[in-house]
Amino acid sequence: MAINTSDRQVAVLITAESKRQQEVLEMIPSENYTSQAVREAVGSVFINKYAEGQAKKRYYQGNSVVDELESLCKKRALELFQLDPDQWGVNVQALSGSPANLAVIAALLEPGERILSMYLPDGGHLSHGWQLPGKKVTLVAKIWDVTFYHVDKGTRVFDYDEIQKQAKEVKPKLLISGGTAYPREIDHKRMAGIAHSVGAYYLADVSHEAGLIAGGVNTSPFPYADVVMMTTHKTLRGPRGAMIFSKKELSSAIDQSVFPSIQGGPHEHTIAGIAVALGEAKTPAFSAYAKQVVKNAQILAGLFMKAGLDVVSGGTDKHLVLIDLRSSGASAWVVAWALEYANIVVNRNTVPFDNGTSVYPSGIRLGTPAITTRGMKEKEMKLIGGWITEIISSVKDIRLPENKEERAAFIIRMKKELPADKTIQRIAKEVTELTAKFPVPERY
Ligand SMILES: Cc1ncc(COP(=O)(O)O)c(C=O)c1O
Structure with missing residues (x-):
């Protein structure tokens, strides 16, 4: 029975989310629109099957078709990144990044061994062992001994000589790179x-850039890294x-x-x-898409800099732009909500040398993968860049209170006042007029 008949409550929510995704400019850099074919595969009968183990070595019966599917997926993965199956293995079972x-x-690593990884406010990811002084936030930090490397204070990009020096001191067993908010190529x-000079493994986490590497616009880590991890749902446009x-020797x-160490089926x-x-990422159309993603992000970064905003690192090589709002006077919390009420969805985000917190950071992070999937190009970037700078400028004098109680009342007030603001209302309408012209694609 179709969900519309069998479960109206959930069906209504699916329709509402679908409408939201169509109407807004989805500019969170880690999000994208999958094709109908991807969604059909994810909603297929494979959902019913248990398949612990590897192809042809399963702990469950009835896996002849699943074995073919998983082998096909692994073959396509190695082919997409032009990897020799005698040199490289791939695991496609991890549930997420x-x-x-x-x-x-x-x-x-054995428990207690050392990891050297990218500092979170400098663009790194939680899963690389994030911890605060006196608080081991992640399981990785609880089990292993994690130290972070940082961006340079002046350029806000990595100084590899410094990382080399630090690696010599720390002597890690594993060096991790992987930017969730780092706009430059690593x-x-x-x-x-650096890793090999101190006897460490090098793990390149290219979750964000996977599609850009597949499309040939970002540098491949495969000639150098020991392990490459990527999520499949960002620029790669999968589930x-x-x-x-x-x-191969690590596979x-x-x-x-x-x-069986971490997951089950x-x-x-x-x-x-x-x-x-x-399969979709192997096509010339996908390479053209990847190129346009970067071009669009670079146009936006240029427009923001022209408007006097502080774009971290002075631009981008990728799909994302990070703006440090401190010099503009605007609060990232207020900007992110003002943009959302204007139908432009971005992240508020920490920036290098942030004096804010993860809930009230000093920057916004935005990206072009999803809007480029919809076919938006230079002309649309000019409109979008204009709207974003206009909103930042219109809310720049709204101060986020320091005091906790005042802040709670402020948030309630803002959630009433921002949607009623005339500039925000006008831009929200203009955004929906634009998005109506760029339907969310069903196929690629
Ligand atoms: C660099 C990087 N690694 C890992 C992850 C974690 O992926 P997931 O959210 O699928 O667990 C992310 C997610 O944003 C990421 O940006």
Whole structure:
């Protein structure tokens, strides 16, 4: 029975979310629109099957078709990144990026060994072992000894000589790179050189750039890294999941770390969706898409800088732009909500040397993967860049109170006042007029 008849409550929510995704400018850099084919695969009968183990070595009966599917997915993954199956293995079972990173770390390190990874406010990711002084926020930080490397204070990009120096002092067993809010390309050759010079493995987490690497617009880490982890749902435009590529001699330990160490049965319906997305990513149309994603982000970064905003690192090589709002006077919390009421959805985000918190940080992070999937190009970027700068300027004098109680009352007031603001209302209308011209695509 179709969901419209069997469960009206959930059906109504699906329709509402679908309308929201059509009407807004979805500019969170880690989000995208999957094709109908990907969604059909994820909603397929593979959802019903248990398949613990690897193809042809399962702990459950009835897996002849699942084995074919998972083998096809792995073959497509290796082919997309032009990897020799004698040199590289790939695991497509990790449920998402964070468990995939945990699986890699657990496979390569004994508890208590050292990790050197990118500092979160400098663009790193929680799953690389985030911790605060006196608070081990993540399981990785609780089990392993994590130290962070930082961006340079002046340029706000990495100084690889400094990372080399730090690696010599820390002597990690694992060096991790991977930017969730780092707008520049990472020098994988240099990072692998640093790792290997101190006897460490190099894990390149390219979750954000996966589609840009597949499309040939960002540098591939594969010639240098020991392990490459990527989520499948960001620029790669697949379902929510992850792939772990590893040098052949590490693959068996990583497979066993994913299952049985960390997970149970793999989500074969997701693996079906990943296989479809990998097929789509191999096309020339996808390479053109990846190029346009970066071009669009660079146009936006240029417009923001022209408007006097502080774009971290002075631009972008990728799909994302990070704006430090401190010099504009605007609060990132207010800007993010004002933009959302104007139908432009971005993240508020910490920035290098932030004096705010993760809930009230000093920056906004925005990206172009989803709007580029809809076919938006230079002309639309000019409109979008104009709207964003106009909103930042219109709310820049609204101060977020320091005091906790005052802040709670302020938030309630803002959630009434911002939607009623004339500039925000006008832009919201203009955004929906634009998005109506760029339907969310069903196929690629
Ligand atoms: C660099 C990086 N690694 C790992 C992850 C974690 O992925 P997930 O949210 O699928 O656990 C993310 C998610 O944003 C990420 O940006």
